[in-house]
Amino acid sequence: MIVKKEMIAMLLAGGQGSRLGILTAKMAKPAVSFGGKYRIIDFPLSNCINSGVDTVGVLTQYMPLRLNSHIGIGIPWDLDKNVGGVSVLSPYEKSINTEWYTGTANAIYQNIEYMESFHPDYVLILSGDHIYKMDYETMLDFHKENGADVTIAVMPVPMQEASRFGIMITDENKRIVDFEEKPAHPRSNLASMGIYIFNWSTLKEALLANASQPNLDFGKHIIPYCRDNGRPLYAWEFNGYWKDVGTLTSYWEANMELIDIVPEFNLYEEYWKIYTRSQTVTPQFFGNNSFVERTIIGEGSEIYGHVFNSVIGCDVTIGENTVVRDSIIMNGTVIGSGCNVTKAIAAENVTIADHVTIGQGDDTPNDTRPDIYRDSLVCLGEGTVIPDHVSIGKNVMISGVTRNEDYPNGYLPSGSTLVRE
Amino acid sequence: MRAIGIILAGGNSNRMKELSKRRAVCAMPVAGSYRSIDFALSNMEFSRVSKVAVLTQYNSRSLNEHLSSSKWWDFGRKQGGMFLFTPSFADANSQWYRGTADAIAQNISFLKNSHEPYVIIASGDCVYKMDYGKVLDFHIDKGADITVVVKKMPEDFNVERYGTVRMNEDGRIVDFVEKPVLAESNTISCGIYVIRRRLLIELLERCREEGRYDFVQDILIRYKGVKKIYGYEMTAYWSNIASVEDYFRTNMDFLDAGIRDYFFRQYPEVHSKVEDLPPVKYNVGVKVRNSLLSSGCIVNGTIENSVLFHQVYVGNNCVIRNSLILNDVYIGDNSIIENCIIESGDTIQANSTYKGEDGVKIVVERGERYTI
Numbered sequence: 133m134i135v136k137k138e139m140i141a142m143l144l145a146g147g148q149g150s151r152l153g154i155l156t157a158k159m160a161k162p163a164v165s166f167g168g169k170y171r172i173i174d175f176p177l178s179n180c181i182n183s184g185v186d187t188v189g190v191l192t193q194y195m196p197l198r199l200n201s202h203i204g205i206g207i208p209w210d211l212d213k214n215v216g217g218v219s220v221l222s223p224y225e226k227s228i229n230t231e232w233y234t235g236t237a238n239a240i241y242q243n244i245e246y247m248e249s250f251h252p253d254y255v256l257i258l259s260g261d262h263i264y265k266m267d268y269e270t271m272l273d274f275h276k277e278n279g280a281d282v283t284i285a286v287m288p289v290p291m292q293e294a295s296r297f298g299i300m301i302t303d304e305n306k307r308i309v310d311f312e313e314k315p316a317h318p319r320s321n322l323a324s325m326g327i328y329i330f331n332w333s334t335l336k337e338a339l340l341a342n343a344s345q346p347n348l349d350f351g352k353h354i355i356p357y358c359r360d361n362g363r364p365l366y367a368w369e370f371n372g373y374w375k376d377v378g379t380l381t382s383y384w385e386a387n388m389e390l391i392d393i394v395p396e397f398n399l400y401e402e403y404w405k406i407y408t409r410s411q412t413v414t415p416q417f418f419g420n421n422s423f424v425e426r427t428i429i430g431e432g433s434e435i436y437g438h439v440f441n442s443v444i445g446c447d448v449t450i451g452e453n454t455v456v457r458d459s460i461i462m463n464g465t466v467i468g469s470g471c472n473v474t475k476a477i478a479a480e481n482v483t484i485a486d487h488v489t490i491g492q493g494d495d496t497p498n499d500t501r502p503d504i505y506r507d508s509l510v511c512l513g514e515g516t517v518i519p520d521h522v523s524i525g526k527n528v529m530i531s532g533v534t535r536n537e538d539y540p541n542g543y544l545p546s547g548s549t550l551v552r553e
Numbered sequence: 554m555r556a557i558g559i560i561l562a563g564g565n566s567n568r569m570k571e572l573s574k575r576r577a578v579c580a581m582p583v584a585g586s587y588r589s590i591d592f593a594l595s596n597m598e599f600s601r602v603s604k605v606a607v608l609t610q611y612n613s614r615s616l617n618e619h620l621s622s623s624k625w626w627d628f629g630r631k632q633g634g635m636f637l638f639t640p641s642f643a644d645a646n647s648q649w650y651r652g653t654a655d656a657i658a659q660n661i662s663f664l665k666n667s668h669e670p671y672v673i674i675a676s677g678d679c680v681y682k683m684d685y686g687k688v689l690d691f692h693i694d695k696g697a698d699i700t701v702v703v704k705k706m707p708e709d710f711n712v713e714r715y716g717t718v719r720m721n722e723d724g725r726i727v728d729f730v731e732k733p734v735l736a737e738s739n740t741i742s743c744g745i746y747v748i749r750r751r752l753l754i755e756l757l758e759r760c761r762e763e764g765r766y767d768f769v770q771d772i773l774i775r776y777k778g779v780k781k782i783y784g785y786e787m788t789a790y791w792s793n794i795a796s797v798e799d800y801f802r803t804n805m806d807f808l809d810a811g812i813r814d815y816f817f818r819q820y821p822e823v824h825s826k827v828e829d830l831p832p833v834k835y836n837v838g839v840k841v842r843n844s845l846l847s848s849g850c851i852v853n854g855t856i857e858n859s860v861l862f863h864q865v866y867v868g869n870n871c872v873i874r875n876s877l878i879l880n881d882v883y884i885g886d887n888s889i890i891e892n893c894i895i896e897s898g899d900t901i902q903a904n905s906t907y908k909g910e911d912g913v914k915i916v917v918e919r920g921e922r923y924t925i
Contacts, residue, residue, distance in 0.1 A: 168832035169848075207624065208827070391834070399831035400851065407829050414817040415585030415845040415860070416833060417808075424839055428832040431586070431848055432817060444832075 137250040145260035146193030153504040154513035159198040162260030169430035183268035187216030238348035257328040264374040281363035285327035297323035308365040485520035493525030496547035556671035558602040563610030568796035579677035580616040585847040590677040599821040600685035604633035652766030676744035681791040698780035702745035715741040
């Protein structure tokens with residue numbers, strides 16, 4: 133019996149996302165929590181199943197444990213299929229030339245056999261680090277209508293920001309005539325979103341022809357190769373919400389956008405659901421002295437304190453007389469009583485004891501990674517423990533089990549980095 | 554596991570008043586994000602009973618919907634699994650289930666085709682956590698014919714709608730009275746039974762010949778002198794929801810920290826169908842006190858001492874006190890709701906007031922919904 137899928141998706145989820153700092157110390161970026169109960173990879177995975185793409189290869193490499201256990205056999209996304217479904221593809225040993233995934237296209241190249249087994253007409257290339265809802269089926273229709281070999285999803289960006297992106301220059305039929313990577317003087321404002329539909333034959337040919345290229349990359353090698361060989365490349369314009377959560381600041385902002393009265397990115401629509409693996413289904417509880425405003429909160433959390441402008445995950449506890457503001461608190465974190473937490477990103481299973489102040493002080497830049505830990509954010513790594521009665525400044529990163537002696541005079545000044553086992 | 558499971562989920566109760574119009578009691582939403590049957594099903598799963606029959610009859614649409622996939626309770630197995638039995642009409646002699654015993658008797662092939670030596674029978678309208686394996690161990694230890702799980706209720710508890718038992722020092726049940734007007738005992742049957750499979754088949758076949766259909770009346774009470782019927786006392790939380798008052802109270806029990814911790818945080822976990830709803834969203838002007846809220850809710854008003862189930866929208870300046878708001882309810886701006894149960898799918902128009910004056914008021918409002 134021959135297996136046949138019209139379009140399969142390959143989801144690149146192997147990158148670290150080092151600009152997310154301590155959040156990706158123990159897990160790949162697509163596994164990082166987002167929006168209270170979700171993880172970043174839930175968005176492209178849900179898009180796949182909502183678009184009718186039921187065969188997804190997820191390419192993992194960096195710290196895959198959390199990602200693997202999250203995906204499992206794909207039950208939350210209905211991707212537990214008899215044929216197809218979700219497969220986690222990690223680098224593997226070969227009889228000759230064993231290597232890691234050395235580039236985006238190299239990772240796809242190493243899985244030609246996987247793709248071949250489904251006899252696809254089209255292959256959709258996705259990355260696992262964006263927040264958006266997109267109907268890939270509409271994109272495929274566009275691809276077919278235009279007789280394209282490659283279709284690249286693009287979105288219009290403000291002209292002054294265009295030099296930060298890969299820019300596509302198109303003719304009036306949306307056919308791509310040229311492209312530039314981060315041009316100083318952009319000729320167009322259509323930025324590539326890193327989402328591609330290839331005719332399988334075109335992709336396979338391009339991958340094989342460039343197999344020996346070191347760090348084989350879609351943007352740098354495969355797309356130029358297709359252009360140079362006269363393949364018809366088209367740009368499909370996307371105008372919905374799309375957010376790259378590549379840096380801590382953009383990650384924080386994207387979370388905060390979810391708490392607007394009518395958020396631009398609406399999770400409450402019935403027809404394009406975002407699915408995730410839920411560890412818990414229980415309701416959340418509010419104590420007698422709690423107060424909450426402009427906040428979203430996940431299942432099973434218990435709130436006894438005050439929460440403003442925040443995104444709270446599942447099974448979080450916030451104690452009495454504690455005030456949490458402008459913060460992202462991820463699954464399983466416990467904050468004691470009498471705390472004051474401002475602009476914090478607390479990763480999963482953080483413990484903050486009683487009477488802790490976070491995010492108060494001057495704006496001294498971070499002493500180790502001022503490029504990552506900035507904008508007054510305080511970042512607490514997974515499983516961090518903060519002892520009682522300490523005060524923590526801004527632009528601080530803390531990871532590991534810290535004790536009172538780590539806080540001279542009970543104070544960790546702005547810009548500090550504190551890492552313990 | 555040496556036992557198969559049967560969950561009796563067919564029942565309806567007129568004590569549920571308007572609430573029973575929509576669904577079987579076992580499909581009643583409980584504790585914000587569960588359905589009543591989740592507790593018995595999760596207990597079966599946790600006790601490693603791998604083959605479970607759910608017997609449904611009355612208004613089973615919403616129950617069937619909830620049980621449309623067995624994977625949430627890990628029953629999607631090649632060996633065993635979950636079986637839904639509704640009365641089927643094959644020939645002129647076909648009947649609705651005429652009673653609990655008849656419901657099992659009509660599916661006797663499920664018993665005959667199994668090889669496990671014991672059967673655990675549980676009703677789907679109770680909220681509790683239990684390892685049925687412990688009851689089975691007790692059953693074997695005592696050399697019992699039938700074991701009934703019993704619970705000693707507080708002195709002031711009204712046992713009128715339960716079966717009460719009296720036991721001797723050894724735990725053998727010497728007296729069993731169904732729905733007593735004048736109760737001599739405040740130890741009640743929890744509707745959970747363990748019995749040897751062959752004995753059950755034998756008793757059911759005899760019942761059928763004699764035209765008897767009720768498990769309690771025609772098996773437990775009728776055979777209590779002849780068969781060794783023992784009572785296994787449970788001490789943990791147990792509550793039956795099959796009346797409006799008990800349903801309301803059971804839900805409110807979850808506002809207690811101890812009970813919440815016992816069900817929500819302690820092992821084993823109670824499983825339910827995953828609804829894939831977004832986190833609860835709290836806008837400006839919100840006041841929430843001593844309340845439970847489930848995923849998918851959007852809140853703008855004041856909520857006190859209440860339980861909100863999935864996907865409830867609460868408009869601006871609303872005040873909700875001491876109420877249960879079931880799934881998918883829209884409450885328009887400036888509404889006041891006190892001591893009420895708002896039925897699933899309701900639309901409460903803006904500026905409405907509903908108050909339960911003496912006792913809980915059940916609100917069924919099928920208005921049109923313009924927003925969301």
